[in-house]
Amino acid sequence: MVPQTEGTSSPQRQPMKLPAYSQAAVAQRLGEAPEPPTPGVMYEASHKRVHEAGWHTKRYFKRKSLHGTNTQVEARARNTTRTMLSVIVSGLSVLLLVVIIFVSYASFSNAVDKQYHGSILTLQDMLPKDNLKVYDAQNNLIFQRADDGVQTTQPLNKISKNLVNAEVAIEDQNFWKNSGFDITGIVRAAIADLTAHGVVAGGSTITQQLVKNTIVGNKDTALRKLQEVILAPEVTRHYTKEQIMGMYLNTIYYGNMVYGAEAAATRYFGLQDTPTQTAAQQLDIAQSATLAGIPSNPELRNPIAYPRNSYSRTLQVLQQMYVQGYITGQQKADAIKELQKPDFIKRTGLPPEQASTYVNYVLSELTNDLHVKPADLPRSGLVVKTALDLKLQNFAQANAKLHVQQMTAHHITNAAVVVMDQHTGAVSAIVGNIDPNDPKYGSFNVATQGYRQPGSSFKPYVYATAFEQGTASPGSKVLDAPLTVPMCCGLPPYQPHNYSMTYGGWMPYRIALDNSLNIPAIKIEQTAGIDASLKTAENMMNISDGSQSKAANVFFGTPNITMVLGALSVRLIDNTQGYATFANGGVRVPYHAITEVTDQNGKAVFKPDTTGKRVLSPAAAFMMTNVLSDNPSRNIEFGPCSSLYLYTSSTSQCYSGNPGKVIPAAAKTGTSNSFVDNWTMGYTAHYTVGVWAGNNDNSQMINVTGVDGAGPIWHDVQLYLNQNKPIVKFPGPPSTVVKQNGDWVLKQ
Known part of the structure; x- marks a missing residue:
């Protein structure tokens, strides 16, 4: 194209535009691209640093730090999610477990109630019976079976209040107000035991112990313990506290084959019934505290075999009685003085058997009349009154022996006597052998x-x-x-x-x-x-x-x-x-x-x-x-x-x-x-x-x-x-x- 000269009036011509999609246009645009710089050639530009020294390094570390932070945030987010899921799952699991436990407990409780409901209703009939006792015509005790222990039931009002207080203080502090099962009592007992570095308080309530001894047995298992917990409130609903205490005090084991307060009062302290008071009614504070300390471990805390253990335990009982307000400080001190007396414990065995031949016949008559087995008699709870005249029996026994001794030259070695009231049929004396202790013939009753x-x-x-x-x-x-x-x-x-x-x-x-x-x-x-x-x-x-x-x-x-x-x-x-x-x-x-x-x-x-x-x-x-x-x-x-x-x-x-x-x-x-x-x-x-x-x-x-x-x-x-x-x-x-x-x- 020819350029336009100055002074020319004709219009300026514009270059012809090519379509953008044309090859020529593309080529034209390629020509417009700047030439690449020549190495080593300085171009006109500012040479001032855009960033300060170390900026790139800082940026690197910042980016690295930011990446780490983001990674941690992401990890925390993931952990939080996992934790929440775990919590939710755990919560659901616990809830499910609680539901399972509750349902299982309810089912087990119903099963236990169903199994033992009849036993609770007849609890008083299920209590261990007293040992068999035989009395003569003058109401003197001449014999009692002690094969399976000695027990004499007394109403609660004929048992010392001191013993009631001592048992409650050491065994079941909340007995009079709990429902038969006492969580606080278990916790308190555990704390007391830890503090004293030994067993000073029981975890089971008196009601639980009664249930254990009479209904569910004394196996040391979690199942048995759970049965106690379930049944104790049932017992409390069916019986008064006084009835429960009476059942407990009459059947609890006090060691040395004695059961219940009456037998224990005689065995350990020589107390005997009087016309106005039972032996159990005469127990004082020191004696009661001694007895109350035995049931938690009858073998190691009975005062005859282990006097030191008994003394230590009795002090704990007295302390609990004092702390709980059952006795004063002076009463506690007096009781401790009594404990220290050398004759405090009076070992008392069973009275000697009298009229053994007569008694043996009574036992055979008893099994026939009542149609019972001899093995069922020891703890039958039976009181047998007989026609025996003990003075007559002793006289006839001695007289027969004397006369036989006077006749030895005639070769007589034995004699037998029977005395009978023809109007009533009562047999008041039976001499079956002049020497009941003879190892060869003494046990044979010739008379019967x-x-x-x-x-x-x-x-x-x-x-x-x-x-x-x-x-x-x-x-x-x-x-x-x-x-x-x-x-x-x-x-x-x-x-x-x-x-x-x-x-x-x-x-x-x-x-x-x-x-x-x-x-x-x-x-x-x-x-x-x-x-x-x-x-x-x-x-x-x-x-x-x-x-x-x-x-x-x-x-x-x-x-x-x-x-x-x-x-x-x-x-x-x-x-x-x-x-x-x-x-x-x-x-x-x-x-x-x-x-x-x-x-x-x-x-x-x-x-x-x-x-x-x-x-x-x-x-x-x-x-x-x-x-x-x-x-x-x-x-x-x-x-x-x-x-x-x-x-x-x-x-x-x-x-x-x-x-x-x-x-x-x-x-x-x-x-x-x-x-x-x-x-x-x-x-x-x-x-x-x-x-x-x-x-x-x-x-x-x-x-x-x-x-x-x-x-x-x-x-x-x-x-x-x-x-x-x-x-x-x-x-x-x-x-x-x-x-x-x-x-x-x-x-x-």
């Missing part, structure tokens, strides 16, 4: 366990049968002469003999019986009949009644013609029952040693049946008593002053005509074959006494009859029984009896 041949003491049952039938009477005449009795089945004939081997000819049955002649006895048995006579004996001895459990067997032996001479073996106590029936006019009253059985709360559990049953006619009973009390009729065999005659003077005085006071008595002797057994059976208007003498091994005595072996013992025991009683004659004849030819017969 020994089946022995009664000899002629069996004859009155046969005579009474004939008297009742009217086939014979005391005045009927019988020929006492050699006798031959044909036997059946090819057996040789039976030829009985009198003991003296002599014969008296014709005589009344009265004389024959009083002098114990065998031939007349065989003849009257033939008249009365063996079966009828045996039935009479069974009825009078009370050994054929199916409800009578005292006799395991009716008799030993086979009833036959020799039965009247005593061939059947019977027990002394049953034979005494038979003679008591004679004494009671033919009315049998079942014999018994137990007069009443009560539970530990005094509720009657058992009383014997003392209903009389007529088993022999009044006429036959009267005639038998009249014959057996006819002392002159006995003169042929026994003389006028034998031991069967109850006179109070000496034998020489009696023979000189001065017998002293004479007590009407009916008696009969018996001697088995070969002098193995001696018997004397008889009665007065008050008592019936049966005596046996012989040897435990059934060996023969030497020339001893019933009047010599058993008679003197019978005589002495009857005199003892009647010494302070008025002389009472036997009842007169009933209307069914009349006198004919000088003797009594049935009225036609």
Whole structure:
């Protein structure tokens, strides 16, 4: 293009524009790009530093720091997120765990309530029962079973308030107001134990301890503890605090096989019941604190075996009693002085067992009457009252032993005695062995366990049968002469003999019986009949009644013609029952040693049946008593002053005509074959006494009859029984009896 010259008026021309997308335009624009600088060439520009020295370094570190900060912020954000998630998850887990625990606890609690609800309702019946106790007729304790410990329940108002306060102070401070379970008590106990460096306070409440000891058991497990916690409030809802305290104090273990406050008061301090106070009621502050310190560890804190441990624990109890306001400082100081006395602890064991033979029979009678096992008796809670006259028992025991010792030359080593009230059936004395401690025979009770041949003491049952039938009477005449009795089945004939081997000819049955002649006895048995006579004996001895459990067997032996001479073996106590029936006019009253059985709360559990049953006619009973009390009729065999005659003077005085006071008595002797057994059976208007003498091994005595072996013992025991009683004659004849030819017969 030609440039325009000056002065020219034509318009200026503009270069032609190319389209932007054209290749020429692109090329034109490429030409417009600046040339790259030539190395080493200085261009016009300012050479002043844009940034100060070290700026780039600082920027580097700032950027690095910022990167680190951002990284930390991001990490914190991530951690925060994780933490929140963890918290949320943990919270949900805890909530879920709480729900699970709550549901499990509720289910477990319901299960425990369901399982033990009945036990709570009957808690008082589930408490350990008192040990068995046996008392004599004068209410003296003569025996108690201690196999499983000693316990005597007393109402709370008969237990010292000092003991109540001591137990609460050391075991359960909030007992009177808590619901049976005390969280604060557990915490307080833990703090007290840590402070004292030992166990000074219990964590379980008194109610929990009661639940443990009576319902859930004492296994040391978390499950058992949880059961306690669940059940204790239930117990509190069903029982008053006083009831709970009474149950606790009567059953808690105080060591040395004693349970409850009453037994502990006696065991450790020698306290005994008085007419106005129980032993537990007499406990003072020091004694109560000592007892309260035992239950937390009975083995190591009982004051007999571990007096130092007991003393230390008692001081802790006294301190708690003082702190909680139960005692004053002066009372605490006085109690500590009492603790330090050398005779503070009075070790007291069980009273010695008395009348062991009698007691053993009582226990056997108890198991039969109540239908219980002997193993169930020790902690049965039963209180057994008996008919035992302890003074009489001791007298009879000593007298039998003395007489046996006096007869050693005749080879007598043992004797047994039974004393019975024929009007009530009460057995007031049983001597089963002269030496109950004899290692070989002492435990065997001949009176109640020994089946022995009664000899002629069996004859009155046969005579009474004939008297009742009217086939014979005391005045009927019988020929006492050699006798031959044909036997059946090819057996040789039976030829009985009198003991003296002599014969008296014709005589009344009265004389024959009083002098114990065998031939007349065989003849009257033939008249009365063996079966009828045996039935009479069974009825009078009370050994054929199916409800009578005292006799395991009716008799030993086979009833036959020799039965009247005593061939059947019977027990002394049953034979005494038979003679008591004679004494009671033919009315049998079942014999018994137990007069009443009560539970530990005094509720009657058992009383014997003392209903009389007529088993022999009044006429036959009267005639038998009249014959057996006819002392002159006995003169042929026994003389006028034998031991069967109850006179109070000496034998020489009696023979000189001065017998002293004479007590009407009916008696009969018996001697088995070969002098193995001696018997004397008889009665007065008050008592019936049966005596046996012989040897435990059934060996023969030497020339001893019933009047010599058993008679003197019978005589002495009857005199003892009647010494302070008025002389009472036997009842007169009933209307069914009349006198004919000088003797009594049935009225036609």
